[in-house]
Amino acid sequence: MRYVRMPIEVESPEEYGxxxxxxxxxxSSIADQKLSDLKVTFPDLTLLYGEHRGNGALRELIAAGSGGLSADDVLMTTGAAGALFIISTALLDAGDQLVVIRPNYATNLETPRAIGCDIRFFDLKFEEGFRIDPDRLAAAVTPRTKLISITCPHNPTGVMLTEAELRQLSDLAKQRGCYLLVDETYRDLSYDGVLPLAASLGEHVISVSSLSKAYGVPGIRVGWLITTNKRLQEVFLAAKEQISICGSILDEHVALTVLQNRQALLEPVLAEMRRRLAQVTHxxxxxxxxxxxxxxxxVVCFPRMRAEPPGGVAAFYARLLEKHGTYVGPGHWFEMPDTHFRLGYGWPTADELTSGLAAISKALRG
Structure with a gap:
C-alpha cells in the first residue's frame, strides 16, 4: 500500500491552527463537548485489555431498536475512519473493483487508492440534487464489482436517500453478488426521521458510524461497523486485532455514558441544528x-458559486481567511471544483455562524 496525505487532513483547522x-x-460535526457537558465520571477503572469486539454493553446499546441486530453484529473501531480502513483492507485487493460515490469523505476514496484496486467513481450531480439514482448506479456495477460504497446522510452535501432508495440499493448489491457499504455517521442527525440501520437489510450490507459528528466527541475515537455476516465479522475482528487488539477502556467508558443518555443529548442538538439550518436557508x-x-x-452543506468571484476562486478563499478570518472546506477536499465549498453550521457558536456567513457574502464580492 502507498499512503498519501489527504488534502482535507493537511489543510484541516487543527493542522492549520x-x-x-x-x-x-x-x-463537519456539532461543537466539541466536554466531559462535564456529558456528565461523564470515571470509576476506578482497571486499565486492562478490553473485549476485542468492544465493550459488550456499548455494543448492545448500538444494536438496540435496530430491527433484529444484536451486540454480536457490532465491532467497535477507532472512529468511523478505522472501520472504513478495516473494511477496505479486508475486502479489497488490487484486482478487485469498487464502485464509490463522489464527492465523498476522503477515507472512502483514498484507502482504496492506496490498496490499488480498480475504482469506478459514481459522480453525484448538482443538477440532480446530489441524489444517488439507483438505476444510474446499477449501470456502473460490473461483474467485477466487489463493493459499492455510499454515505447517507451524505458528506459533504447533507442529502439523504429515501428508505425505498436504500432498499433498492441493497437489492441491487444482492442481485449483483457484491457488498454494500453505507457510511451512516450522520444518521442520528436526520431531520425528517432516521432510516433503518443499513446492516439490518441483509448479510451483504455493512454499516459504519461513530459518535464524532452527532455527539461532538471526536477526541474519544469511538466508531463501529455492523454486519450480520458472521464470516465477515471474524475477518474484520482479525484486522482489528492486528491493528490495535482492542479499543481504549477510557474511550469506551465515555461512549457508553453518551449512549446511555442518547435521547437526552440528541433532542436539544436536533432542535438547535434545525434552527441553524433554517438560518443558513434564509x-x-x-x-x-x-x-x-x-x-x-x-450539519454540513455544499454551496456552489454561480460565477467566479472578483479576482478568481483562489483569491476568494485567501480573502475570506486573511481579511475576514473565516474558514470553509474548499471543493478539492472532496475532489470537486473549488467553486464548491463545504459549510459546517453545527460546530461554531451561533454568533460565529452569523458572522461567518456575513463574511462569506463579503468575500464573494471582493
Missing amino acids: YGKIRYNLSE WMQGEDRLEWVRPAGG
Missing part, C-alpha cells in the same frame, strides 16, 4: 452569488 481562524465554518435565499441543494441531515 485554530488560533488563526476567527469563524470556523469548515467543521441566508442562502438572500445570497444571489451562491446556489445549493438544501440538506436533509448532518
